[in-house]
Amino acid sequence: MDGNKQHVMFVDDEQPILETYERMLRSERREWDLHFAPDADTALQIAAQHDLDVIVTDIHMKGKDGFDLIRALQASERTARIPIIVVTGDTKPTLKRRALDLGATDLLTKPLNREDMVARIRSALRLKAYQDQVEEQVRTLDTQVKERTRALERSHRDIVWRLAKAGEFRDDETGNHVVRVACYARAIAQGLGAPADFVNTLFLTSPLHDIGKIGIPDSILLKLGPLTPEERKTMQQHCHIGAAILSTEPRAVAVARHREVSGQDSEGDIPRNPLLHMAMAIARHHHEKWDGTGYPDGLARDAIPLEARIVALVDVFDALTSVRRYKPAFSLEKSIEIIHKDAGRHFDPELVAAFDHNRSEIVAIHSELQEAEAYWNPLEG
Ligand SMILES: [Fe+2]
Ligand SMILES: [Fe+2]
Incomplete structure (x- = not known):
């Protein structure tokens, strides 16, 4: 009119x-x-x-x-x-x-x-x-729904990043490790042609892969020198602890209890958090290996969730190219050589191909997010 x-x-x-x-x-x-x-x-x-x-x-x-x-x-x-x-x-x-x-x-x-x-x-x-x-x-309704969805997504992202920050305080890896892991993971997922939703969720949740280290005693987490087999077993528990932190189970229990007490179905009131779902899969499975020799579940090939396979590759790549207490930073060439050697054993060969395909972006992330301070001391361990 x-x-x-x-x-x-x-x-x-x-x-x-x-x-x-x-x-x-x-x-x-x-x-x-x-x-x-x-x-x-x-x-x-x-x-x-x-x-x-x-x-x-x-x-x-x-x-x-x-x-x-x-x-x-x-x-x-x-x-x-x-x-x-x-x-x-x-x-x-x-x-x-x-x-x-x-x-x-x-x-x-x-x-x-x-x-x-x-x-x-x-x-x-x-x-x-x-x-x-x-x-x-x-x-009007459509705009309101979109606004609320955006607000909800913002709060999910916020929680995830805060949790990742909390994890950093407990680790010997400096802050940029988790940021680089997120960027490398995104580059590989994009290289695979994964849907935008998957790429974004992976970018946000990959920094949480080691959140379970919150539950590992300092004597093991910060130990200089090699771990005993017993200590290694305890260290490997970080996958279970991380998955438990991110599990949606307590929520399921809470929902069931609420239903029991009130006789109401509150399921609709508590939105399922897709970020937590992916974060949990990554925390639990980022040490699985393509050939089934990894931990904690010894999963092989496609049985390992794609997001965890991607993080497994980029986590190792970043460890190789970075200084750690127990090793100097390897050159890019040497690190890439090691990744190639482990394609089909530790790593999904298709992901190694995607890594090669996106090599220039990965090199760019590596040089942009280099650690300022190198704290490796060969005399220490
Ligand atoms: Fe880990
Ligand atoms: Fe890591």
Whole structure:
């Protein structure tokens, strides 16, 4: 609707009929803006220029007829919902049927009567106003849902990054390790052509791969020199601890308990967190090996979740190219050579291929996110 007036268009190839409409509806001009079209093409032009509220059209016209006009109006998103009143002198039921089947809202039979015409147009206008209102409500709801979803996603991301930060305090790897792992993982997932959702979730959750180290005693986590077999076993528990931290199980238990106590189903109130789901798979399985010799579950090949296979590769690559307590940083060439040697053993060969394919990006991430301070001391361990 332009301004306050509602727009009504009349289409007829006989000029005297259009003039009759004009005369008939003179007193309605205070509320309605009237448009007149002598053929279907002019009618479509007017419909493109104005937000029409009702169209009253003849069926039998020279050139494009009323049916062609209805079809053209229905085909465009902009005009598809405008109510159409068909005026015809033809009383054949087949013609009426066809007009209604095509989407006409109402039928008027000639000769026309002013009261009847005004009443039909008014009821079509009410229909249009109602439709506009519903559309507006749908748009508002849609915006609200999108805003809330975005807010929810922001809070999920926020929690994940805070958790990753907490993990950093417990590890001998400096902060940039988890950031590099996230960037390398994203580069490989993109190289594989993974869907954007997967790539984004992987980027956010891969920094949590070692969150389970929170539960490993300092005497083992910070030990200089090699671990005893017993200590290594304890260290390997970080996969289980990480998965337990990120597990959605406690939530399932809480939901079940709530249902028991209140008799209500609260499942719908607690949104499932897809970030936690992927983070858990990574925490548990990032030390699995392609040939099944890894831990904690000895999974092999595709049984290892893709996200965990990707993190397994980039975590090792970053450890190789970085300084650690127990080793200097290896050169890029040497690190890439080691990765290649382990393709099909430790690593998924397809991921090693994706790594090669995206080599320039991986080298760029490596040089951009290098550690400033090197703290390896060969005398220490
Ligand atoms: Fe780990
Ligand atoms: Fe790591």
